[in-house]
Amino acid sequence: MKKLVWCLILAPFFCAAQTYSLKPLNENTKTSIRGLSVVTDKITWVSGSNGSVGKTIDGGLTWQWIKPKGYEKLDFRDIEAFNEKEAIIVNAGAPAYILKTVDGGENWTETYKNIDTAIFLDGLGFWDKNRAIIFGDPINNKMKLLKTVDAGKNWLDISSNLMMPLTKGEAGFAASGTTIKTLSGGKTWVASGGTVSNIYFSPDYGLTWQIFKCPVWQGESTTGPFSIDFYDARNGALVGGNYVKDKDNSNNVLLTNDGGKTWVKPETPVAGFRSGVAYMNKNTLIATGTSGTDVSTDGGKNWKHISDVSFNSVQKAKKGNSVLLAGNKGLIYQLEVNN
Numbered sequence: 001m002k003k004l005v006w007c008l009i010l011a012p013f014f015c016a017a018q019t020y021s022l023k024p025l026n027e028n029t030k031t032s033i034r035g036l037s038v039v040t041d042k043i044t045w046v047s048g049s050n051g052s053v054g055k056t057i058d059g060g061l062t063w064q065w066i067k068p069k070g071y072e073k074l075d076f077r078d079i080e081a082f083n084e085k086e087a088i089i090v091n092a093g094a095p096a097y098i099l100k101t102v103d104g105g106e107n108w109t110e111t112y113k114n115i116d117t118a119i120f121l122d123g124l125g126f127w128d129k130n131r132a133i134i135f136g137d138p139i140n141n142k143m144k145l146l147k148t149v150d151a152g153k154n155w156l157d158i159s160s161n162l163m164m165p166l167t168k169g170e171a172g173f174a175a176s177g178t179t180i181k182t183l184s185g186g187k188t189w190v191a192s193g194g195t196v197s198n199i200y201f202s203p204d205y206g207l208t209w210q211i212f213k214c215p216v217w218q219g220e221s222t223t224g225p226f227s228i229d230f231y232d233a234r235n236g237a238l239v240g241g242n243y244v245k246d247k248d249n250s251n252n253v254l255l256t257n258d259g260g261k262t263w264v265k266p267e268t269p270v271a272g273f274r275s276g277v278a279y280m281n282k283n284t285l286i287a288t289g290t291s292g293t294d295v296s297t298d299g300g301k302n303w304k305h306i307s308d309v310s311f312n313s314v315q316k317a318k319k320g321n322s323v324l325l326a327g328n329k330g331l332i333y334q335l336e337v338n339n
Helices: none
Strands: 004-006 018-026 033-038 044-048 053-056 064-066 076-081 087-091 096-101 109-114 121-126 132-139 142-148 180-183 187-191 198-202 210-213 223-230 236-242 253-256 276-279 285-289 292-296 304-307 313-316 323-326 332-338
Touching: 018 304, 033 087, 033 313, 033 323, 044 323, 053 076, 053 087, 076 121, 087 121, 121 180, 132 180, 180 223, 187 223, 223 276, 223 285, 236 276, 236 285, 285 313
Parallel strands: 033 076, 044 076, 276 313
Antiparallel strands: 004 018, 018 332, 033 044, 044 053, 053 064, 076 087, 087 096, 096 109, 121 132, 132 142, 180 187, 187 198, 198 210, 223 236, 236 253, 276 285, 285 292, 292 304, 313 323, 323 332
């Protein structure tokens, strides 16, 4: 762990020192964690490789580890939890499964299965407790899109709603399950990468779509945006880069203030490849990846490196202030901020 004390250089009249540190909550568990759902300051669910799902209901003091029976070999790249009892998990690769629990993980119901060898689901986003969308890599140049209106009990294929074909080599990344972002009212953003990078936006629960060019690092199968977050309908941030060059920070963080139509580079970028980004509040953001973690306190314009510890994902509590990071070997850390 590293600690950082620094001031807002661009606004010396508001120079308030803050200390950022990363506190370990879990280590040395045999799973690479990518799915992360921080429900409250007390309740968090995670998911990862080797069919593993983890849960805490006491703020990370203790963890319960679960392997849904019959799915022990899957890599659960994304998870959405609502409380200590209800959660939905999605695996990457083929066959594709969506599982749901309503009893805290003791039992899981298979609500979707796809045995197409080309299926690869990348991320899940909920607009509210009942309505959600999942996107996946293209099949026959069409992005895979699934939608539920009954809290994940049933999933409808709405891929035909996105009429634009994807470019050859254009796909999604499931490094943290966060290349999709949903906001209440049906707003949805999906970021693609690879040979080209685009932002796909739907204002109406996935019924209609618009496409915006994304000027992030792109052109290779290993490049593009790996995470996207929006504070509101206009202000957002995305991070990524090239995961095989994780200390290279060339054009791998962008900001928007018009809902994703246009993007600009920050003045000071993150320190390397990043696969997770999250708003802590309107001005404070955190980004993480295999080469470390960075924080911005000016809306993403300038970033400061605070740790070299490797993580895959980061998320702030839906209800609360807790910010957790997760990575390989079961790493789960909590960000601590002291004024």
